[in-house]
Amino acid sequence: MWGRVTSLALQNSPSTGLRLRDLPAFVRTLAEVKLAAVRANQELGVLDEARAGAIASAATEVAGGGFLDQFPLRVVATGGSTATNMNVNEVLAARASRLVPGVTIHPNDHVNRSQSSNDVYPTAVKVLLVRQALEVADVLRRLARSFRRQAERHEGVERLGRTAWQDAVLVPVSETHRAHALAAERFADQFVAAAEALQAVQLGGTALGTGVGAPAGYAGVAVGHLAEITGLPMRPSVSWVDAFAHADGYGVLADTAARCASILFKQSQDLRILSSGPHGGLGELVLPKLQPGSSIMPGKVNPVVPSMVSQASFAIRAAAAAVGMAIAAGEPDYNSNSPAVVATLSPALDELAAVVLVFADRCIDSLHWNRSRVAELASRPFDALIEQAENDGYDAVAARSV
Numbered sequence: 003m004w005g006r007v008t009s010l011a012l013q014n015s016p017s018t019g020l021r022l023r024d025l026p027a028f029v030r031t032l033a034e035v036k037l038a039a040v041r042a043n044q045e046l047g048v049l050d051e052a053r054a055g056a057i058a059s060a061a062t063e064v065a066g067g068g069f070l071d072q073f074p075l076r077v078v079a080t081g082g083s084t085a086t087n088m089n090v091n092e093v094l095a096a097r098a099s100r101l102v103p104g105v106t107i108h109p110n111d112h113v114n115r116s117q118s119s120n121d122v123y124p125t126a127v128k129v130l131l132v133r134q135a136l137e138v139a140d141v142l143r144r145l146a147r148s149f150r151r152q153a154e155r156h157e158g159v160e161r162l163g164r165t166a167w168q169d170a171v172l173v174p175v176s177e178t179h180r181a182h183a184l185a186a187e188r189f190a191d192q193f194v195a196a197a198e199a200l201q202a203v204q205l206g207g208t209a210l211g212t213g214v215g216a217p218a219g220y221a222g223v224a225v226g227h228l229a230e231i232t233g234l235p236m237r238p239s240v241s242w243v244d245a246f247a248h249a250d251g252y253g254v255l256a257d258t259a260a261r262c263a264s265i266l267f268k269q270s271q272d273l274r275i276l277s278s279g280p281h282g283g284l285g286e287l288v289l290p291k292l293q294p295g296s297s298i299m300p301g302k303v304n305p306v307v308p309s310m311v312s313q314a315s316f317a318i319r320a321a322a323a324a325v326g327m328a329i330a331a332g333e334p335d336y337n338s339n340s341p342a343v344v345a346t347l348s349p350a351l352d353e354l355a356a357v358v359l360v361f362a363d364r365c366i367d368s369l370h371w372n373r374s375r376v377a378e379l380a381s382r383p384f385d386a387l388i389e390q391a392e393n394d395g396y397d398a399v400a401a402r403s404v
Contacts, residue, residue, distance in 0.1 A: 003072045005092035005109060011085035015076050020345055022073035022086065028344060029073050031129040031232075032090045033064035035122050035205065036113065038228035043115050046217045052105055053112050056098035065231075069093060077345040082338055083123035087114070116216035116224075118208040120246060120336060125203040127340050128251070129232055134351040135197035135255055141358045142190040142262070148366040149183035156371055161286060162380040172383045175371055182269055189262040196255040201236050203228070204245040210335045211242030249329045249337040256347050259354055260322035263315035266358070270308035273365070277305055285375050290368035307365040314357045321350035 022029055037058055044054035063069065072093045079085045091109035098107045107113065114122075156175040163173035205228060206221020208214050213221065221238050229236040239245035279285035295304030324346040328339035391399045 003069065003093045003096040004074070004089055005096070007081070007085060007088035007109075008075060008092055011075055011079045011081045011089075014080040019076045019078065020349075022075050022077060022089065023070050025077065025344070025348060026067060026070055027133070028077075028126065028130050028348065029070060029090075030065050030067070031126040031133075032086070032122070033061045033094075034129065034231050035126045035228060036090060036094060037061035037065060038205070038224050038231055039115070039117050039122070040113070041227045042220055042224035045223055046220060048217050049112060049115055052102055053098070053107055056101040056105070056107060057094055057113055059101055060094045060097035063097065064090075064094065069097065078341045082119075082341050084119040086341070087117075087119040087122050116206075116208070116220050118215070120209050120211075121204045121207045124245075124249070124337075124340050125205040125228070127344055128200045128203050129228070129234065129236065130344070130348060131252070131255055131351070132197045132200050132234055132236075133232075134348065134355070135193045135200070135258075138259070138262075138351055138355045138358070139190040139193040139197070141355050141362070142186045142193070145358050145362040145366065146183040146186035146190070148362040149179045149186065152366060152369065153177070153179035153183065159371060159373060159376060160380055161371070161376045162383055169383065171385050171388070172380055175376070185265050185269070189258065189265070192258045193255075193262075196251075196258050199254055200251045201234065202239045202245070202251075203236055204239045204242055206238065207242035207246060211246040213242070243335075246336050247332065247334070249332060249340070249343070252325050252340075252343050252347065253329045256322040256325035256343075256350075259347070259350060260319045263318035263354060266361070267312050267315040270311040270361070273308045273369070274305045274312075277369075284379070286372055286379060288370050288372050289365060292364065307361055311357050311361050314353050318350045318354050321346040 040049065040054050040057045040061065043049035044051060044058075049057075073089055075085055075089050077086075081088075088109065091113040094113045095107045095109040098113070099105070153176040156179065159175040160172040161175055161178070163170045203225060204211065205224050206213060206216055208216050225236055225238045273287060273289060276284055276287040277289045289305050289308070291303045292306055294302065295306070296302040325343050328342045328346075329337065331337075331339055387399055387403055
């Protein structure tokens, strides 16, 4: 169903790599943008009812998951966003033409009416990323609830805290888990804030934010339809020129993902250390025993979920670095690097949401503290020495404790 431009991009691009059809959520958002555009075009009288209806029907089918195999382009293809936009235009034109036999529906003249790849592609990217950011926020709140339940289960239990891996003072286990929960909730809020910033879209700005080729009032009408179609509070950008030239909204989301992945790495590493053993380590924390940890050592069990979370964080943080480079490499009037953002950040957000959910469900919900071991290791904290130093002085107490 695709046409000339898609075929040329296929010929000029490598035969391997991430494809549009591998990201059905992105194909969906591209179709939703086209649906919003055609509704606006019909409402403003620049597209006749027969063609508009057929294009809208085709876009609805694609948005619902239809014809996914008709989007074979690499996400990072020759032609970038233009090739991708034309792949969508060509498929919708072909499908719409079948729905109204005898009526010519052209990919540029009709499907792409009042649009440019400059405004369609980044608008679709923003819808995609808004959804993904909100999904990550939801699973982080799920993780926070798991940590809070563990805090409630372990009220009154104190463990030995450490600094520089040396004994320190007593720390309530409940507060340790409440701190874990607060971090998850804090990042959930930050993902929501990043999503809100990306809800401002440049649809209607056509080429370089000039609005050339679109009828008066088109942007407001089209974005209004987009909000209705997606169920998201999308709004027109305050400044098209700013929106076209600066892609820092991607960076805010990417940086949030990277920082979140760093804290998840830290938390998972903490769990691995506190659960180390069973004979040669700390053994204070007991993680669920999910699967064999060795193919040669019988009975060995490893902290498989925290290990997975730790390794997943590498790619998520790397994606954020790639997004930062893509943002900085924009041109004076337009950043053409949105395909690189999709190819790196979208899979990273999927990965983040997936591992957080498993972290909560398969690890945090089922862990428990070995209270006898915790009590054993917490038998000689520095709390009493600190209190003695208040009366006798630091040096005197230090000399007695050596």
